[in-house]
């Protein structure tokens with residue numbers, strides 16, 4: 596047998612990989628978006644310019660610290676997708692989905708098999724590399740799960756490799772990761788995953804964690820998942836002041852300068868804003884834009900004609916998962932404005948009290964993604 600060891604092959608070949616793959620790169624998550632810089636959450640930026648509290652620079656204290664005084668939000672958030680969107684691949688809830696299974700990805704890849712230990716999930720391509728395993732450290736996603744590995748890269752220091760197979764929230768489960776590019780396949784490591792470099796790699800982690808920076812092949816200072824303080828900013832001062840007084844000063848979304856625009860920027864930082872998609876896509880509005888809810892919402896007459904009254908939290912409790920929100924509540928959200936005998940808003944001539952979402956915000960199943968997405972461009976549709 597004359598098989599190259601995987602590790603050696605990767606080190607040699609990755610040099611070629613990082614040179615050849617240095618053209619325009621795209622995130623596997625958003626195949627057609629433009630790049631944007633990694634910025635701190637908006638609330639953190641606001642916290643930094645606030646002059647109200649000359650006290651110590653606030654630090655992150657973790658979501659556990661919120662339980663005592665905000666038990667309802669704490670519990671709801673625990674069931675939200677935000678609370679499990681970045682895990683160690685060795686987490687049993689993740690590992691159990693891969694271990695013992697195999698997936699034939701066809702040429703040029705072959706059949707992946709999996710095992711795990713406390714270091715992560717290990718994939719093998721037996722036909723090519725025998726028993727040599729390839730390790731994935733991290734698992735992104737809640738319902739659908741993609742594995743990620745950080746590897747040394749001689750040019751850029753680190754490359755993020757997104758596994759070519761994902762757990763898809765659908766009937767077949769293991770499937771090809773959406774948005775993968777085969778054409779740049781030029782090294783052994785890329786048989787296991789699609790490479791991401793630089794800003795794309797950093798942003799991939801940024802959107803799925805509360806704190807953490809990629810340093811070498813590790814994530815330093817990691818607080819996984821989209822937790823309370825990702826949206827509200829570091830809360831040590833708030834906790835200190837709330838323990839000292841039953842009426843702590845305004846914090847985060849309680850500040851007077853927090854408005855609809857602040858919220859759209861906060862949610863849109865991860866769920867995407869119009870600036871993150873191309874001009875052509877904005878014109879054509881293909882179905883895949885339903886994945887980027889703020890883009891649709893911002894072009895809805897409901898938003899445009901509401902003078903700042905309509906925002907994400909008009910319909911979403913930001914702490915409560917959509918899976919825990921009933922259809923009745925969603926209709927209520929619409930009817931709050933579109934009442935039948937209201938002077939200020941028009942009502943539906945077809946169905947004034949029921950079924951709004953199916954007709955005006957239908958769900959789309961996108962290729963290869965298990966979850967469906969509701970078109971947030973609320974409108975009377977041609978297909979109705």
Ligand code: HEC
Pocket residue numbers: 674675676677679680735736737738739801802803804821825826858861862863864865866907908911913915916917918
């Ligand atoms: C730091 C990035 C980030 C920010 C900021 C963010 N989200 Fe999310 N959101 C995510 C990610 C990642 C997921 C996918 C979670 C998963 O399933 O793995 C998600 C999922 C969701 C879901 C579907 C999952 C569920 O359980 O309901 C809703 C609804 C949602 N976000 C609404 C919001 C709203 C509203 C805001 C603003 C108040 C917001 N998000 C801000 C990253 C973010």
Ligand code: HEC
Pocket residue numbers: 622623624676735736737738739740741743757764791795798799800802803864865866867886966
């Ligand atoms: C700009 C922020 C952003 C970036 C960059 C990003 N994601 Fe996401 N990701 C999200 C949001 C928001 C969602 C939830 C909505 C969706 O599925 O589009 C999500 C959803 C997911 C899901 C599906 C979760 C589910 O429950 O169905 C996976 C898997 C995932 N991302 C992996 C990745 C990987 C791997 C990368 C990097 C290569 C990445 N993401 C880059 C924001 C981001």
Ligand code: HEC
Pocket residue numbers: 658661662665668669670672677821822823824825826827848858908913914
């Ligand atoms: C995805 C972003 C996001 C996350 C994560 C998040 N929040 Fe919030 N939170 C918001 C927004 C936006 C508002 C303002 C809602 C409004 O204007 O109606 C808010 C409001 C609040 C409020 C005041 C209103 C209320 O519901 O009592 C509290 C308290 C709060 N959050 C605590 C928490 C705690 C505790 C956690 C974690 C367990 C958390 N939040 C996680 C975005 C978030």
Ligand code: HEC
Pocket residue numbers: 656657658660661662663664665823824827830833834837838841842843844845846847848849850
């Ligand atoms: C010792 C009690 C205590 C702890 C711990 C605490 N809070 Fe609060 N928080 C309060 C009180 C009291 C208020 C004001 C009344 C209210 O809205 O419930 C408040 C309000 C808020 C608000 C609304 C902002 C405003 O000005 O109205 C947010 C957001 C918030 N807390 C987030 C958090 C987060 C995130 C944590 C955990 C990191 C946390 N809190 C921990 C007591 C606490």
Ligand code: HEC
Pocket residue numbers: 896897898900901904905909925928929930931932933939940941951952955956973974975
């Ligand atoms: C904050 C108030 C508000 C909410 C909530 C709201 N809308 Fe609207 N919507 C408006 C306004 C304002 C218009 C412009 C017409 C008018 O003045 O009523 C509008 C227009 C519309 C139109 C006509 C669009 C067009 O292109 O002509 C439809 C359809 C619609 N809304 C459906 C919905 C549905 C369905 C929901 C719930 C998912 C909803 N709206 C929630 C304020 C709202």
Ligand code: HEC
Pocket residue numbers: 859862863866885886888889890892905906907908909910911917918920925928952956967968969970971
């Ligand atoms: C007028 C009401 C309304 C507004 C405003 C709204 N949403 Fe939604 N959203 C919905 C409904 C209805 C669903 C479908 C819920 C379900 O699956 O049961 C949904 C679902 C979602 C989901 C889950 C994936 C999907 O598309 O089905 C995400 C993520 C989301 N919304 C993000 C946002 C963000 C971010 C904003 C603000 C830019 C926002 N929404 C504003 C009504 C709204």
Ligand code: HEC
Pocket residue numbers: 926929930933941942943944945946947948949950951952953954955975979
């Ligand atoms: C069976 C599909 C269906 C359902 C269910 C439905 N609508 Fe409509 N809606 C329509 C159609 C079709 C039109 C366009 C009617 C026309 O132009 O004559 C419309 C028009 C509207 C308009 C614009 C009215 C105007 O005068 O410009 C609003 C607002 C609206 N719907 C809101 C809602 C709300 C809110 C709900 C839920 C309570 C709802 N719709 C349920 C199909 C539906």
